[in-house]
Amino acid sequence: MTTKETILITGGAGFIGSHMVDCALNAGYAVRVVDNLSGGREANLAHLGGNQDLDCEWVDIRELAPDAKVFKGVDRVVHFAGIGDIVPSIERPTDYMSVNVQGTVHALECAREAGVSKFVYAASSSCYGLADVPTREDHPIQPQYPYALSKYMGEQSAFHWHQVYGLPVNSVRIFNAYGTRVRTTGAYGAVFGVFFKQKLEGRPYTVVGDGTQSRDFLYVTDVAAAFLAAAESGMTGQVWNLGAGNPQSINRLIELLGGDKVHVPKRPGEPDCTWADITAIGRDLGWSPRVSFEDGVAMMMKEIDVWKDAPLWDPASIAEATKTWFEHMDKERAQ
Ligand code: UDP
Numbered sequence: 001m002t003t004k005e006t007i008l009i010t011g012g013a014g015f016i017g018s019h020m021v022d023c024a025l026n027a028g029y030a031v032r033v034v035d036n037l038s039g040g041r042e043a044n045l046a047h048l049g050g051n052q053d054l055d056c057e058w059v060d061i062r063e064l065a066p067d068a069k070v071f072k073g074v075d076r077v078v079h080f081a082g083i084g085d086i087v088p089s090i091e092r093p094t095d096y097m098s099v100n101v102q103g104t105v106h107a108l109e110c111a112r113e114a115g116v117s118k119f120v121y122a123a124s125s126s127c128y129g130l131a132d133v134p135t136r137e138d139h140p141i142q143p144q145y146p147y148a149l150s151k152y153m154g155e156q157s158a159f160h161w162h163q164v165y166g167l168p169v170n171s172v173r174i175f176n177a178y179g180t181r182v183r184t185t186g187a188y189g190a191v192f193g194v195f196f197k198q199k200l201e202g203r204p205y206t207v208v209g210d211g212t213q214s215r216d217f218l219y220v221t222d223v224a225a226a227f228l229a230a231a232e233s234g235m236t237g238q239v240w241n242l243g244a245g246n247p248q249s250i251n252r253l254i255e256l257l258g259g260d261k262v263h264v265p266k267r268p269g270e271p272d273c274t275w276a277d278i279t280a281i282g283r284d285l286g287w288s289p290r291v292s293f294e295d296g297v298a299m300m301m302k303e304i305d306v307w308k309d310a311p312l313w314d315p316a317s318i319a320e321a322t323k324t325w326f327e328h329m330d331k332e333r334a335q
Pocket residue numbers: 176189190191192194206207208209211213214215250270274
């Protein structure tokens with residue numbers, strides 16, 4: 001019989017979730033993964049093949065009854081399962097509410113039934129909208145698009161379970177996570193995916209606006225370490241912002257990647273700068289970022305071949321892919 005504690009990771013085959021699996025195994029946990037493989041890929045866990053401490057169940061979280069077997073004997077839960085990206089959320093809002101809100105409710109019910117000692121919710125900094133920086137946890141909430149709203153409502157649900165049922169919940173609001181295993185297919189999305197494929201093909205980088213805008217990028221292994229700390233903390237009912245606390249401009253990213261650029265129009269509703277105030281998470285969890293932006297980009301560069309079959313974006317296809325964005329978010333033009 002195993003004496004190890006068990007941690008269940010929803011979305012454990014995904015980009016951040018799979019790094020969380022590595023992190024939890026390294027910390028000595030038995031790990032269960034629940035993932036419906038919609039965004040996640042078994043390949044993200046292939047390096048763990050045969051590991052006795054890892055069990056995977058390929059199931060949609062919304063199909064789990066509260067007494068689902070996979071949650072039996074689980075000590076802690078980290079909930080990453082969900083869907084991302086702005087444009088598809090504007091096009092298909094009901095899917096986002098279903099997966100990110102209702103899916104969270106299912107995970108909460110399972111966790112409650114299992115009597116877990118901690119449930120950590122993977123929240124998004126997009127709840128702050130166009131925020132003052134550096135952004136603290138008590139900043140006003142102003143979601144700008146359905147993805148942001150759905151992630152925030154998932155978080156609210158988690159705290160409701162804390163309040164009503166006494167479920168020990170913490171939430172970590174992620175700023176811009178980047179790193180290996182980030183998805184390479186699907187909708188136009190995160191800048192790293194777009195640029196790495198462009199680099200591989202020797203095409204110019206499609207810089208939005210003048211490239212001076214900056215993001216609080218945090219390498220994915222640092223993200224996973226923070227979530228483990230939130231899962232092990234004695235504190236409950238907490239929200240922590242999670243970033244490197246050191247925003248980097250798009251022009252800086254291009255400097256590191258090297259190559260030509262071409263400009264595409266600035267998108268309405270996009271912040272010029274995201275920047276997490278990480279005072280609270282440093283103080284409460286003793287967490288701090290370990291991987292520099294330069295090292296993180298270099299680690300991704302080593303695996304640039306994973307972009308072989310990724311879509312190649314250019315100004316024309318980006319204009320087409322972001323049409324709905326401009327349509328619904330350009331409030332000034334719409335008036
Ligand atoms: N970006 C860019 N070119 C692209 C895609 C994104 O210059 O083809 C910029 C975008 O303007 C933003 C940053 O990269 O400043 C990060 O964008 P992403 O969509 O990855 O994250 P988010 O804007 O949601 O923080």
